[in-house]
Amino acid sequence: MLAFLLATIAVSASFEGGSVGRVEHVAPDYLKCAVKGQADQNNRNRQANWYYFRLDNLPASEVRIDFTDLVGEYNFRPGSHSVTRNSRPVYSYDNRTWKHFTDDQASWDEKEIQLTIRFKPERRTMWIAHTMPYTRRELDRLLKDVGGHPHLKRSVAGKTVHGREVPLLTITDPSVPESGKKVVWLMARQHAWETGTSFAADGAVRFLLSKDAEAAQLRRTTIFQVMPVFDMDGMAEGAVRFNVNGYDNNRNWDTVDPKLMPEIAGTRQTMLTWLDAGHRIDLFLAMHNTENTDYVEGPISRGGPAMKAMADDLVSRLRATTNFYDPRSPRDSMGRGTIDKGRMTVNQGLFSERKISAFLMELMVEKHPGLGRPRTAQDFSEFGAGLAKCLAAAAGSR
Secondary structure, three states: OHHHHHHOOEEEOOOOOOEOOOEEEEEOOEEEEEOOOEOOOOOOOOEOOOOEEEEEOOOOOOEEEEEEOOOEEEOOEEEEOOOOOOOOOEEEOOOOOOEEOOHHHEEEEOOOOEEEEEEOOOOOOEEEEOOOOOOHHHHHHHHHHHOOOOOEEEEEEEEOOOOOEEEEEEEOOOOOOOOOOEEEEEEOOOOOOOHHHHHHHHHHHHHHOOOOHHHHHHHHHEEEEEEOOOOHHHHHHOOOOEOOOOOEOOOOOOOOOOOOOHHHHHHHHHHHHHHHOOOOOOEEEEEEEEOOOOEEEEOHHHHHHHHHHHHHHHHHHHHHHOOOOOOOOOEEOOOOOOOOOOOOOHHHHHHHHHOOOEEEEEEEOOOEOOOOEOOOHHHHHHHHHHHHHHHHHHHOOO
16 A cells, blocks of 8 residues: 555646646556536536646656546537547646647547546656646746836736736837827737637737837837736636636626626726727737637628728738638627627627727637647747737728
8 A cells, every 4th residue: 555655646736827626546657637627607607628737756657647527518508528539738847848748649538528648757747737828927927028128018907806917018119109000909818728818919029029120110100908818817726717706708798897807897997998088999809719720700790891801801911921720710700699698708898889890819729730730839929929910900901
């Protein structure tokens, strides 16, 4: 018994962003790790696609991990699951540099709805996550690296339930008058698990504040308002989709309650105050991650020819200059009839209230058809730099 205990792999998620459900030690080299998941305020719409944990005391032999308890509910459709046969977790031996497990290391059990990975550890300690983690450490590194730039202004868009500030980064050349400048708002990470969007926003900010001549020109012609992380509580506490009171950060923009969903209330008010002060928003984009597709959608059918032209221009530029991949975009987000009260997304809300050209973007985390592999953190960062250029150009097509 003592030898067995000494050989047991230790599993821990007691660090920022960490999350794991019940762990069963089937054998010294075999674990069943349930995915904790998160449900909404009514205990519905459970989504189980964020895990991030550390393994210690790993053996030199092959290890097996089964990811279980994956089935939940999406938009009130029971039985759905966001971890699929094509999901490839990431791993790291230093909690900084991440790689995806390969197809040869993964298998899927359709009957059990279970993802299995088998691998031979290179070291005694490693970290595993659903996607590359972007935590406060990465955000602080970004803010430190660009903090002294004269074309950057830091402010707060709102506060979370637990009092964390939602950062808002204003990027523009203050020596050029605002009059005539285009205004682009970029929101990332409304859902905590969607870490790729933070890497993309990080890449956009770094490019826009770089010494690149094109970046300098964009700062002279455009005001960028960037939120690298919306769900600051979820990022810190290892949540999935909802705020700590169970409200979806992208489904309640028409029924805002400052006490129950202060993140939405504060950020919405920040944007409305910006508009009421006489400023513009030429183009708004909220970035998200999903499993196996990229797309852009917006209120095209209700926005008229100008919005359709902007959407077409944005998508055309993304296809030509970035790793964006979707032959069917742009899609219409308001052409499917009425939207249930309390289920309006941020882009739908901004259009309904102020007729803003507001769009939503999804970026896949599973194998990218063009790349032949899942996107890495670097891929998302490079996409963000290209996205900033495309947004500025499309905003000018209005």
